[in-house]
Amino acid sequence: MVKANMLTLRVLWLTVLALLAFAGNSLLNRAAFNHTSIDATSFTLVRIISAALLLYVLLRVRRPRRQPAGSWLGAGYLFAYAALFSFAYVQLDTATGALLLFGAVQLTMLALGVKQLTQVSGWQWAGAGIALAGIGWLLLPGASAPEPLSAFFMLCAGAAWGLYSLLGQRAGDAAANTAGNFLRASPLALVLCVIFWPNLQWDTYGVLLALISGAITSGLGYYIWYRVLPALSALQAASVQLAVPVLAAILGIVLLNEPLTLRLVTAAAVVLCGLGLVLLSKNRA
Template identity: 50%
Template sequence: MSRARLILLTALTMAAFAGNSLLCRLALAHTAIDAATFTTVRLASGAAMLWLLTQWRPVTSGSGGGRWLSGLALFAYAACFSFAYISLPAGTGALLLFGAVQVTMVLHDLRSGKTPRMAQAAGMALAAAGLVWLVLPGVSAPPLLGSLLMLASGVAWGIYSLRGRGAGDPTRVTAGNFLRAVPFSIALSIAAAGALTLDPAGVAYALASGAITSAIGYVIWYSVLPSLSATSAATVQLSVPVIAAFGGIVLLGENLTLRLVASSIAILGGIAMVIRDKGRGG
């Protein structure tokens, strides 16, 4: 893959990942759709799009087809993500999500017996301090319930990502996991039927989130991953909360607070320290 093509596809993927936050916040803050319905439409449309994409790909041995536990983790991520964005600004939500994902994966490495180097330990401490500062009570602190839901969403996505390592053909496995997540989301929608609200614009945003920024975004990401080192792949994702934050300001009229800026520097800077030192130390 040429360098120009790699840069373009990587940029498109990061924009798609940030787009998930923007579309969800746009739907839940500016339309009448409820969070459970948004989750179900997003997962169902993602499953449908991924299934269509797999029909054009040859089936290879060991390609895999998803797992129920992975589907449950995917559902937990998507559901907590949706309910968190009822109250969280797009940029704050993306920052909490991304921070929780990376912390979850780093803690998994520690549990596996990988001792952190000094720079990694310092980076983890800095990122943790940034997360704590962001959610501490105060005038500009984000809502606590929304923050906790987004942190839970990040943990669920981190678990999903860890379970997906080496699971076979990423597109086919992701399609299978999305399909398995749909029954859980339908059950959630039935349980929340009293709050059911079908809003045409909200449904359209959910369809776009599932079929485009989720399904197609993941497929493009998996196509560029082989051309990126592990460190580069992890580092480039630091751009997602920044894109979401500025997208929220420009498109949704959200405010950029000093607390968000300071927390972003601490969280993303700390994660970057961990990732880069891990890349040097192996």
């Protein structure tokens, strides 16, 4: 009994750490573009390379004979997510970005489930519709609406992460695949830097935030998540991620003094209720 309780506490603790890491990515990106002069391209490069190096070291320490795996398709999705994520946060608040990202991730995975002939129930369709209505409400023109292009970038980043997640479900060793995908994404980030070379800007604080985002909240965060994932059911894994936009909003308000608007609160409640309905409803037999 004591051993079982200790295992449950370990799973809970690791899950909380992983969710804080996911929310921390939003906070660090927004803090970098709000308080430093680093540009989105440079931030993406440092983040991807530092995550690749940390994951490679962790993989070699835990499994000296295991080589990084992954694929170029996975690396492409990962790079698209990381780059669009950073470009979006140049203008988006922490909470708005996290809400758009999370909603797009879950809706993309649901849409791909339909494409793969998964039998989606009526309640799941209703939940998806509610979530989409919440995102639509957030994006309606007005004084508190997010910048349209940045919002579009974040929705695309969420779609890329959803595709990457679905690909990872069939990839076997998640840690080895994640390390390999980050390594493959590194030259893609270098190509992006060449394209935007005249616009690159660096400063010490910005690079430090990018390193933390890459090595800690991305590399170590994903590593912890994939360690705890086998102990969670698919429903649990999807449901606990509902906490990420809430955590990101709290961190943004407390640490970055970001405003909490009525539109954001309303949209967040609608989106999270809709996604909760999707996750808690069973597929049709």
